Amino acid sequence: MNIKGKVWLGTAVSILVIGGLTAMACIFLDGVFLALSLILGLIGLATGVYLITGIHRGINKGMHRVSQIVGDIAQGTVNPSDRSAEAGDEFGQLAQSFRSLAVDLYTKTEEERILRLEAEEQAWINVHVTEMAILLQGSVQIATASRIFIGKLASCVQAAYGALYVQKDGLLQFAAGYAYDDTAAERRQPIALGSGLVGQSALDKKTILLHDLPDGYVKVHSALGDTKPAALIIVPVCYEDEVVAVIELASLRDFTPKERQLIDLTTANMGILLNTLADVVRIGELLKETQLQKEELEAQTEELQSQTEELQAQTEELQMQAEELESQTEELQAQTEELQMQADSLHTSNERLQEEMKLTELQKEEIKQQADELKAQAEELFESNKQLQEQMELTELQKTEISEQADELKEQAEELLASNENLKQQVELTERQKIEIKEQADEIFMAAQYKSEFLANVSHELRTPLNSLLILSQILAENKEGNLHSRQLEYIHTIFSAGKDLLTLIDEILDLAKLEVGKMTAVVEPTYLKDVSSHLYRHFEQQAKEKNIHFDIHSDRRLPESILTDGHRLQQILNNLLSNALKFTEKGAVTLSIHGASAPTGREGQAAAEEIVFSVTDTGIGIPASKLESIFEAFQQADGTTSRKYGGTGLGLTICRELAALLGGRIEVSSAEGEGSTFSLHLPAAQPGTAVSQAAAASDTMSAASEQAKRGKSSFQESFVPDISISNPKLLQLAEMEDDRDNLQPGDTLLLIIEEDAEFASTLLNLARQRNFKAIVASQGDQGLALAHAYKPDAILLDIQLPVLDGWSIISRLKGRPELRHIPIHVISTAEENQQGLAMGALAFWKKPNDVHELEAAFLQIESYIRRRTKSLLIVEDNPVLRSSVVAFIAHPDVNIVAVATGREALEQLASHHFDCMVLDLGLSDISGFDLLEQVKTNRKLQTLPVIIFTGKELSKQDEQRLHHYAESIVIKNVRSMERLYDETALYLHRKHADLPADKQELIEKLHNPEAAFQDKNILLVDDDMRNIFALSSVLEGYNMNIQFAQNGKEALIILRNHPEVDLVFMDIMMPEMDGYETMREIRKMPEFEKLVIIALTARAMDEDRVKCLQAGASDYISKPINTTQLVSMLKTWLIT
Template sequence: MKRRRIGISYKITSGYVILIVCIAISTILLNTQITKLQEERNGIIQYDSGMRTLSNTLERQIIKMESNLNRFLITDNQTYLQNYYEELATWESNYAELTNLVQDYSGNEKLLEPIYSGILNWIDTVGEPLNDAILNNNDEQVAILIDGTQSSNAIMSLQEGFSTFRNSETAAIQDKITELNNKNTNLTFILFFSLFVLAIITIVIFTIISRKISSSIKDVTSAIEDINTNEGHAYTQLVVRTNDEVQDLVQAANELLQTMNARNWFQKNLADIVTAYQGVDTLYELGDNLLNSLTTSTNSVYGAFYIQDPQNKSKFKKVSAFAEGSSNVGREEIISTHGFVGQSIKEKRILTYGTADDHLHYLETAFGNIPISHGMIVPVIFGQEVIAVLELAALKPYSGQQLALIEEIIIHLGVTINSIQGRMEVIRLLNESQAMSEELQVQSEELQTQSEELQMQTEELTTINERLEERTRDAEQKTRDLQKTQTDLKQIALELQQSSNYKSEFLANMSHELRTPLNSILILSEMLAENKAQSLSDDDLEFAKVIHKSGNDLLLLINDILDLSKVEAGKLDLWYSETDLYEVPTHIQNLFAPIANQKGLTLSANVDSALEAVFHTDAKRFYQIINNLLSNALKFTESGSVTVNVTIPELTPSMEKLSQTWIKLSVTDTGIGIPQDKHSIVFESFQQADGATVRKYGGTGLGLSICREVSKLLGGWLTLQSEVGVGSTFTLYLPSLSEGNPMNVSMIEEMVAEKEMVQIEVPASAIHHFQNKRIIIADDDYRNIYALRHALEQKGAHVIEATNGVECLNILQSGEHVDAVLMDIMMPEMDGYETITHIREVLQLHDLPIIALTAKAMKQDRERAFEVGASDYISKPLNLEQLFSLLTVWLTSEANSING
């Protein structure tokens, strides 16, 4: 009876099944307990949140009713009276909802009865009488109710009641939490005990299985090690008595040994045959060596080797034979178009033949003649032509291994034959060349005599040529000097151009590398500072604000460095528009009054009434100069005042030539002052008056340098008057230019900068536009994805992440609905430009809003983004309100059609 086969996989699977069953049982039991604990925890959280929300809402309603009545008395605004009626009409429904919640969970609704009585008491004794007195214009009654302390005491009593209620419920909740913690501890003990038991079971099961498997494999391993030590000379067949996968392993090993035996035979015979005909010089020697080795390897008894006749390529002549006796082996000459040999030459392949009934030839031996019944014809090919034919005969049919050996040999045999023929032709030509050399020797002696006669004439011509060559060398030297000068000038111009390109690229890359991480810092710190989840302590909130402020300071520093570099490179873009000078004081007060108040300084700003309100300049750069000057004045002033005066200066002829309208803006402070010998260096980049200033007040020394350069671009200039210990006055002279500055053409021929994005305020009613919107964030920096995802999810949007352009395209091609795409520009594999182009041209999604995001602050990046099809553009670090504004515009646009 055949023994049933039990495989290794079955044995291992049996162990796993037992283990999985145990784990499944433990998991079901533990999951049941965990689910119960989770449900109880969720119930506590939901009750705590609902209880606090409803009680706070009810408490605020009572306070709002009192506040609305008081505000109505003060302002006589009917809106406050209407608000009182609305709160009066809705507080009982909130109280009922709170009562039901407490009754369903803790049953402590009696704690709410004093609160209810207190609310009714305040309404009956204060709220309604005061309302009636207001409606009846009873000022005396109003005064009594307002001046008294009854309402305040009632409100305070209600607040104490709410606090007592919430504290009581919080204590009850804490008791339940403690109970859940105890249950959780018990569950943890049960979990570890179950894992310990499962570990013991697993060790026992797999120990039994592994011992059964390893005992059989050791026998096979021992046999394979014996084979390896024999170094391939003796391959004994393996025997195994197991009835599983090990038996399959042994059978595969035996097949491998057979293959190795065949490969060794093939390689050994191939090496012997190739070695046999290496280094021969004649075709006859080649034929003899080839037939001797080849007949031995293939068990052939006859052989003949034919070479193509160079004079008549249709004929092949015999050059060698093997075992030739009284009768010749094969014909002396064969024709390529005749018989079976001709067919082999025509088809360029090996043909075999044989007969079982009759013989083709007799092998002559000392004992008699042996009939030969099998043979083959082998054409030797070089290039596309048969150049030799080999015919072999044997007593038995040729095996496939012997045919493969012959096919491998003739692959290179054609090259060898052609090489020997080439060497023989070279020898023949060499002999002919030697005979011709002797004839040339005689002719050379005759020419020698004629050469001596020509030598005399050559010497005379040489003298003339030397003079001409000297003049030519002088002219060539001058030409080379001129060419070298031109080459040096071109090289210098090229280096200058490359230096400018490297600087621009460095600025762009620096902007990207700094703004990319800074983007995440600003967004996440801003979200932390908002503390919407109310989960941060006061210290944590302060830390978040400090991080956000530090990030903004770093952003300002980056912008200053980039602005200064753009000015120096002549690539700062100016946008002239109408500017209202009378808005300058308002701007200064709004932006700098808090700082001045904090330091106890007097801040004032005045505009001469004789000035026209409309002034033409670049408003952004104009206010940038004002902000820098005022920031410096406030920073270096410890006490006293900072004053800004905008007046009309006296015009010189050169000033009138440029513009008829000028302003003189002076910023005067009572600060530390600047020494006279330091007036020039404060306008240089990264310079301040001294090291102590840097240590005490901080700063990079870029602000005044930027102010000076920007004022020049606007057609004006900046002056300084200062005295140590008294204060400083920075004065800006600026013309009104409606069509730009014609004087800066020589300084700036190419303007490259970043246009400011239009800030669109998003009303609170527009937040619902983000609900359930599907937005792709394509960015290779996970910090940016993390920050943007949390910001958008808080608005109700669904975020889809893509770490490069290829992933973004795959998402869109999958047919998944997408409302908008936030596309980073610099990404691996496929950058933002390529991805946007593919979306527009290949996917034909022309209406899908795509907002390009980049940390590079160069104008060409923005222009290129619009060229490839971006809907809008925003630079990093991102302003969340600005981003939400852009998304709101595009998500509510009629052009935003449904795609894929």
């Protein structure tokens, strides 16, 4: 019963008792009953009072409980688990409500307290982070920033010890400490990644927290004593997931969570700061080094100029002295001959003495001995004179006669002694003068040699800054960010052009220096005259057209097909002569005539011999007769005035003359001023035997080196072909003959004929029309390339020897474009390069000259191939799982795939079916893959079948050479081998890119996109010149490559050991401490880097330097200054293929 019911019940009972008793008293007025009634009334009244008092006490108790809970709420001391105040009446319910309210308030209060504590901790962290940032603001040195950081962090987390290690060159170097014990010197030693707890934290990139450290680990020192820390924390400092430093802190208590959070936040900020400071330091060093090298270059240039002038003056002075000494020698020789005649007249009576005194140039050393003998004879005469005087005492009659004879003999002896003494002095003087002349001649020779070596070395030093200049100007000229206006681009092109001109001058100086020092050798090998003519015509034809000058080459058909000489040097001479002829000719013609002649009789003691003469004739300005001899001297020109019209250095003809002498020939010139000139290069038809043998040895060395440089189907020709604008309207104009370009209809089968010979092109055009083809004709390479892009023909007939752009370059460019690579190319050439053409993706190779039947068969093959929409592919793979995977990956309706497991099955399929391509694994169960490949390629019907080697076998160099002799491509099984295999099969099956599945189109485009292929490749630049590093890294970083650099070979070896993921190394040759040759040899000694791609950077691209690079372990080489187009082409060759 609740309180309200109890009150109402007590009140009702009291009223009823009192009312009943009063009623009874009124009814029965009896005294007994009245007394009884009064008693009962009193009892009822007492009962009512008692009940009311109990109810009041219960109410007070309930109110007290409620008041107590309210007080607890006010004081915040409510215990949510205390339920003692609860009861079942209204006050219990009220207490329960107040308790619920108190619990809610308590919970919210606790949450607010926790949030307040977290906010206070976060504010504490933020304050310290801000203070740290303010303290570090303005720090420009890593050491200063490290000291400030570790000191502030240690004080913030109340650490008793701290140390900061910064990573440098793969090692952790001590940078700063807090309460650090300097007596422990070994603690300052560099720490390798993975060494100790600090090294392990850096290697794992994880925080290490330790408790209960052993007694001997580390001590915290103070003036009062030592103690060990209670906790140690080691935290790596990272920037972009790369560890840049490690922090070590020790405390006398455990680190709190907020302290650990502060450590994490500050270390992240410190990583950014350290990386920024490292970049600032690196940039500062680069700028400082660049400035120093610039000043050195300017000083060297000035020194070079002054020393060149001094050497020139000394050379002239020495030449004058040599001429004076030569005249003095002639005078002395005349005097010597006169003295000899005098001696002969004095000793006519003595035949023996007369013969001894006949002096010659070779008997000058004997003159002194003869003089001594004459002196002895004179002494003997004196002795005999004494004897005669003694005899005079014996006979008076003979005394006078003997005295006279003695006087005469004495006078003769004295005269003879005087003459001999004079002769001796003259001989000694002559000998001294000859020694002086020889010394001066040696000095002249040494001065010339020093000059040449100095020029060679300075030329090498000039190429280094020039390399940076050309690369950076090319990068700016690309204007990828579009922030340069046309005027600035014009300035940049001017800088690049001037740099190229300077490079040409340096190359000429270098060639001249090598010739004078005698370091240039001729590599004698068969040189085909037709190749020389074709190259020169392609090179100069366009230049002649631009000047409206007729240019032609005539070759005597009676000449041999080839001559033994250095083809490269021959090209260099003729290039210079033709370039001069075009430069000095404003109108008329320039002609190169190649014919035979007889060598002059008796030259060098030889009989008349056959010569090959290359005559360059022009109708230019001509050369005055007074200048004909001087034009071959260095730095001399026909027009050397300050107002001269034509540029140049005057070194070209000097180099040509020296090169001609190197090849055993000579250059002759005939000219008339205002009428033109003829320069004739005379070369022997056959080199002397010794030269041939020496050249053959050199040729063997070079061929071995060049074979190493030519990998697969890549060619360096791609790097040197001119830039062709395929959208140039001039290239799409009407051909020299009337073809079908204006008569094309949808559905026509179009054939593109690229052929220089107009008659042969006309024959091919007529045969094409007879086979119902439509055909268009191009007579030069750039025009053919433009027509291929514009018309996208169904097939191409291609000659190799073409003007402007040769056939190999056309194949390379067409097969590099996804929309054109499917076009079948039929090569028609006189060259014996059928395997190279097939390897580059050509469908067939026909050798000129062809008869009509062969040409008809060729057109039949073209027609059959075009109409056959489905291509056949044979896959020879012994692994069933991989075989099924390859089939599934390549499968498409346009490819009919036959897959076999053994070599025997492959031969059966090849014998009974036609296939357009074969994929061959070398590891077969029944027959060696090499033997199967040889059987296929020696079969006449299968010689042109493209074979792709798909193997996981580790190939030796001998294996690679053997495979490249027969196979078109080699794909090594790895994570991306299926993509490469798909790309190669699509190339050799001539599959149309647009008909491939979308994902396969994207795959091929990605493979042939250098930017995608280069992305995230790891490149190591090894060069001691910061300018080269800056220039090269600027180019490579544009392709999103990861660049590391080292300034010498030792640093490179350390980086490779710590970063084995490096994909390619650019290695400079001339470096301090360890040069490029030694570094490459050391790298090749490491098994893991046996096949690492190393590209040598050579400043002097001499043949012997290139051979040394390849022999030392270089995969390839590139000469400075670096051509960025050639650089990207080389990266494609090594990183993509």
